[in-house]
Amino acid sequence: MPNPLECYQKLGLQDSLSKIHRYPLACKELSFILKNAYAKFPKNLQALVFQDTLTAFRFLPGMQTCNAVSSAHLLLHSAEAALPKQKRNLAVTEFKHAMVAHKRRSKTRQEEKDKGCSAQLPQDVLVHVFSFLDVQSLVSVGQVCRSWNLAATDNHIWKLQYATFFGNYDNGLKTNGSQSCIGVKDIKGASLQEEMATGTSIDWREAFKRAYRGQSSKKLASGRGYCGYCDTIVWLDNTKCFNVHSGLDSENQISPVSLDQVVEYILGESSTSSSSDSDGDLDVESSYWFSFY
Numbered sequence: 001m002p003n004p005l006e007c008y009q010k011l012g013l014q015d016s017l018s019k020i021h022r023y024p025l026a027c028k029e030l031s032f033i034l035k036n037a038y039a040k041f042p043k044n045l046q047a048l049v050f051q052d053t054l055t056a057f058r059f060l061p062g063m064q065t066c067n068a069v070s071s072a073h074l075l076l077h078s079a080e081a082a083l084p085k086q087k088r089n090l091a092v093t094e095f096k097h098a099m100v101a102h103k104r105r106s107k108t109r110q111e112e113k114d115k116g117c118s119a120q121l122p123q124d125v126l127v128h129v130f131s132f133l134d135v136q137s138l139v140s141v142g143q144v145c146r147s148w149n150l151a152a153t154d155n156h157i158w159k160l161q162y163a164t165f166f167g168n169y170d171n172g173l174k175t176n177g178s179q180s181c182i183g184v185k186d187i188k189g190a191s192l193q194e195e196m197a198t199g200t201s202i203d204w205r206e207a208f209k210r211a212y213r214g215q216s217s218k219k220l221a222s223g224r225g226y227c228g229y230c231d232t233i234v235w236l237d238n239t240k241c242f243n244v245h246s247g248l249d250s251e252n253q254i255s256p257v258s259l260d261q262v263v264e265y266i267l268g269e270s271s272t273s274s275s276s277d278s279d280g281d282l283d284v285e286s287s288y289w290f291s292f293y
Helices: 004-010 013-017 023-040 043-062 066-082 085-114 123-130 135-141 146-152 155-166 169-174 192-198 204-220 259-267
Strands: 224-227 232-237 254-256
Touching: 004 043, 004 259, 013 023, 013 043, 023 043, 023 066, 023 259, 043 066, 043 085, 066 085, 123 146, 123 155, 135 146, 135 155, 155 204, 232 259
Parallel strands: none
Antiparallel strands: 224 232, 224 254
């Protein structure tokens, strides 16, 4: 019988809460766990989940996006519904302190921008730096300020992201439709194949969005997957296990995982090696980074 405490610890939620691009997803996952499984957990696991809830609120002031705030609010609602009175009061107090600190930091950052105190890197440098980010991080940095948004929406960056997710776009023209770029429609309705053939400028961000929604939404929706090599639930970086598997194609060993299955994994109620066929189980809203600001 799996140990619920050990299974929960393998999820790495506390570490994920400290990362800006994973904070909203981790909060929503923790919220779901609180609401649907807290009462079933042993005392030691309840204590750990409660501490992670407080930790999430403590990290909130350092988060700069609206998604982070809304996810923290969702976590608060679950804490109010699931926790006993004393712990609930502590969680509410921690959240209120975090919101006050968050508003102060936001005001300070805005004042610095208004006064021109924020040192801005040249746009070409930002584009170069952002080209090394995974898609979650790229969407997150695009919400920080106007100059970062401009850099994060650079067409070349999204061309690289398209190649990472859906294969080499140039090869797609040579394989008569075997690659995912063939037939993917841009915002005007023309396919990538047609645009490449005519030399038309392609909006790679729009192409990425459409390819994702059309072919990969189920696989990428939750930001989580079951890795056959790790034999556990892991965070995904561009559809791949965030752990390094030297010489192995880890993407082929990933199965999509819903929030329901995360809870089942902790409780040891079922196997997570294959995903549910129910689209409703895949909390698509939790994949905030695919809203594409």
